[in-house]
Amino acid sequence: DIQMTQSPSTLSASVGDRVTITCRASQSITDWLAWYQLKPGKAPKLLIYKASSLETGVPSRFSGSGSGTEFTLTISSLQPDDFATYYCHHYKSYPYSFGQGTKLEIK
Amino acid sequence: EVQLVESGGGLVKPGGSLRLSCAASGFTFSSSSMTWVRQAPGKGLEWLSCISSTSTYIYYADSVRGRFSISRDNAKNSVYLQLNSLRAEDTGVYYCARDREGAVAAYWGQGTLVTVSS
Numbered sequence: 001d002i003q004m005t006q007s008p009s010t011l012s013a014s015v016g017d018r019v020t021i022t023c024r025a026s027q028s029i030t031d032w033l034a035w036y037q038l039k040p041g042k043a044p045k046l047l048i049y050k051a052s053s054l055e056t057g058v059p060s061r062f063s064g065s066g067s068g069t070e071f072t073l074t075i076s077s078l079q080p081d082d083f084a085t086y087y088c089h090h091y092k093s094y095p096y097s098f099g100q101g102t103k104l105e106i107k
Numbered sequence: 108e109v110q111l112v113e114s115g116g117g118l119v120k121p122g123g124s125l126r127l128s129c130a131a132s133g134f135t136f137s138s139s140s141m142t143w144v145r146q147a148p149g150k151g152l153e154w155l156s157c158i159s160s161t162s163t164y165i166y167y168a169d170s171v172r173g174r175f176s177i178s179r180d181n182a183k184n185s186v187y188l189q190l191n192s193l194r195a196e197d198t199g200v201y202y203c204a205r206d207r208e209g210a211v212a213a214y215w216g217q218g219t220l221v222t223v224s225s
Contacts, residue, residue, distance in 0.1 A: 049210035091211040094166040101151040
């Protein structure tokens with residue numbers, strides 16, 4: 001099974017900051033990786049799919065990169081609405097799995 | 108607009124069973140693979156199971172294989188998750204999600220809470 005390791009687990013940042021979250025796969029997943037945003041009481045939201053494709057309607061300050069085993073989610077200029085928990089998710093082969101999550105907090 | 112509405116959650120004793128339902132609308136359900144994901148209290152997301160559009164292909168996480176069963180009824184635009192032999196660690200919010208070409212779990216419901224406790 002493919003394991004996903006996400007870092008950091010918590011990230012403190014301010015509005016306007018550029019932040020990067022990293023996700024590592026235990027073996028190559030080529031570009032079969034998605035990023036989700038989760039807020040309490042809300043349905044999870046797909047942000048990025050196929051490692052770098054921006055989901056329709058997601059602000060362009062979000063971007064994804066990487067391939068193989070190393071991936072990043074970058075938010076270029078944090079907005080108040082971006083403080084949430086973010087998860088990477090591989091869909092290369094079954095069973096699929098998520099990273100442990102990164103909680104983005106206001107500094 | 109894609110809508111997914113989960114139901115069937117509740118309080119159940121260890122060893123008990125529940126059947127979760129997910130009603131879909133706003134897209135061609137019979138052409139979409141569907142996924143179930145859960146989140147235990149204070150924990151991260153956990154992928155559980157998925158089913159192809161015609162039920163030909165079904166997959167489970169190791170943690171639930173043999174206890175949970177996914178199914179669908181394309182005539183009713185619904186996907187189901189049968190939860191058997193429930194344990195305290197199965198407590199959490201269960202989400203259904205619609206897959207899309209190139210992207211899994213592209214659209215999610217609001218979730219239904221399952222609590223396993225005596």
